[in-house]
Amino acid sequence: MSALGSMGRGVLRWDDRSPVGGWLEESRMRSRGVAVLAVLVAAVLATGVGAAWLLPGPADKSPEEVAADYFAAWNDGSLDKMRRLVARPPEDFADQHRALSRGLEVSAIELKPRPVARSGPDTAQAGFTVTRDMLGRGTWSFQAVLRLGRVGGRWRVLWSPATLYPGLKGKGTWTWREVTVPALTLVARDGKALPEDGPLEPYLAGLTDRMEGEDDTGWAIELRDNGGPPQRLKLFDVKTGKKVRTTLDPRVQAAAERAVGSQEAAIVAVRPSTGEILAVADGLGGLGAFVSGYPPGSTFKVVTAGALLAGGMGEGSTTDCPAVVVTAQRTIHNDENHALGRTALRNAFAQSCNTTFARLAVEELGAKKLAASARAFGFGERLTPGVQARAGSFPDPGSGAALAEAAIGQGRVEASPLLMASIAAAVADGSWRSPRLLEPKLIREGGGRTPEPRPIPGVGDLRTMMRAVVTGGTAARAGLPDGTAGKTGTAEFGEGSHAWFIGYRGDLAFSVFVSAGGSGPKVAAPLAARFLRAASR
Incomplete structure (x- = not known):
């Protein structure tokens, strides 16, 4: 202990053993000295930060010197010295440091500070690299920041849990955890992690099952921030699994999931220019959006319009739209018998x-011509997204009533939401492509034969017609964003x-399907509008 001041005949010294610090009188004090000391203590209690000059600590030291003292004390493991350099240290300051060291069995620590950078007259910071040796498990290094500020006229360390580990907000719990690392990890198109649960889970599992590799077992540093969920910070004694990029876009995926919510529904989004599945x-349930078949x-x-245009009609060709028509001995009605x-x-x-x-x-x-158009749009084709998928069915309708029903997507015609998204993408791009979740090379390695674009x-007239659906047709009141083109559908089944x-x-092309949802214009189109608005943010 070193003398910090005297008052009369009494000499005051700082007591390092005191949990909150305190002044001790080493010799007798005259009554006047006691009175002055009482006034000073009262000033400390009353003015708080303003009386920081009375607290022990570096006198008139620069932030560079304070940082150097703090790092030196940290290197020496002197938590008391570190604490005295901190403005308003928490009561568990030492305990938070010990929790990390004990939880991870730290045997040594090395700090490499970088020069102090001043960000204002009263603030500064010093970046540093900290390396810890952990018994039998190797070393762990990361970068952090020591923040400093002028408090009560003196430079002090502005400590927070983030000084101990970047991003830490509360008291950390540090443990070793034995983990199994998969041979490969599927990530989004931007390389970021994909959610391990939720609607993507069966699709990611399906992709993983088709790729070879052996899992590995090792140890991981695990952190719980203030009792929160565990965070895996670093792996030891294990080879990092291979990362495989999918075509999924996290922003589009999140927008689609929010739009669908808990409904028995599906949204599939595709990039028309490449066939990449974005969401x-x-x-x-399961792979329902890929393998289910619905009218x-x-x-x-x-598809029917595509066949008519290929046969010589144009979007401006005149035709009849009566409320009811009898064709091939089948009576066909318009919705609400409009004409x-x-x-x-x-x-x-x-x-x-x-x-x-x-x-x-x-x-x-x-x-024959309608079937040819259906094949051009993927019906009956082998879809190769990387997981099990159904291409849809278009059985030969013959020339009677079944043909009339097939032309409006009823009867025995079936399609999955995946196939219908690829049809919208074909109009947008001008060519139909088999949609995919992986790069073509990986599709081929998995045994998939991706058909060539068709x-x-x-297609120019089809785009005009689909645009008219949104600007003045059945989807005009759905709230779809400007620039959207599409087609509504209400498919009857049973009751x-x-x-x-x-x-x-x-x-961005897409299909929206709501099982037993009723009206396409009233239910599916507004759902598409919510999806598109969220995806464009």
Whole structure:
């Protein structure tokens, strides 16, 4: 202990053994000295920071000197000296340091400070690298920052738990944990981690099952911040698993998951220019968005319109849209029996006239041309996303009533949300591509045969027609963002109907499906609007 001051005949010294610090009188003090000391103590209690000059610590030292003293004390393991250099140290200051050392069995510590950088007249900071030796497990190094500030006229260390470990906010609990590291880890397109649970789980498991590798076992440093969830900070005695990038976009995935919520529904998003799957929000269960088959309803009119355009019609060609039509001995109704009379093909598509497309399929197209268009859009094709998938079915409808039903996506026509997203992407890009979750090379290594892209005839007119659906057709009131094009669908089954909306905006194509959701325009299209707004933020 060193003398810090005297008062009369009494000499005051700082007591390092005191948990809060204190002044001790080493000799007798006259009554006047006692009175003055009482006044000074009262000043300390009353003014707090303002009386910091009375506290023990470096007198008139620069922040560089204070930082050097703090690092020297830390290197020596002198927690008391460190504490005296800190402004307002927490009561468990020493305990927080000991918790790390004891929890991780630290045997030695080395600090390498960098020069102090002043950020203002009263603030400064010094970056440093800390390396700890841990018994039998190796070393652990990371960078942190020591913050300093002028308090009560003197430079002090502004300590927080983040001084001990970056980002730490409360009291840390440090432990070793035995862990198993998978041979490979699937990550997002940007290299960041993907959620291990939620709607993506079966899709990631399906991808992993198709790739070879052996898991490894080792040890990890685990941190709980103030009792929070465990955070894995560093692996030891284990080889880091291979990271495999998927095509998934975390921002688009999060937007799709928020839009679907807890509904029995699905959103699949695809990049039209590449076929990359950007998001799969699947509330159908398992791989439902890829393997399930549902009648696509009026979204299939994209395929029927594609066949009509390939046969010579244009988006401005005139046609009829009566409320009811009888074709091939099958009576077809429009929704709510609406009628447009004589109108452009574009308008019949935008208002989703069942009567128009059923009659044209029977009288103008025939089963072969409609089937050819279905194949061009992926029906019957082997989809190769990297996991199990269903391409949809378009059984030969013949030339009768089944053909009229098939033209409007009913009867025996079935499709998955994945396939319908690829159809929207084909219109956006001009070519149909098999959607994928991995790079083509990895798809091939897994035994997948990715078909070559196929050009879509009449795609310019199809884009105009799908745009008309949003600007003045069945999706005009859905709140879709500017630049969206699409097609609504209400697919009947048994006593109910599924709700569909497929579309694209820029280089983002998608399908929205709500099982037993009812109306495509009233349910699926507004859901698509919520998804697109969230994805564009």
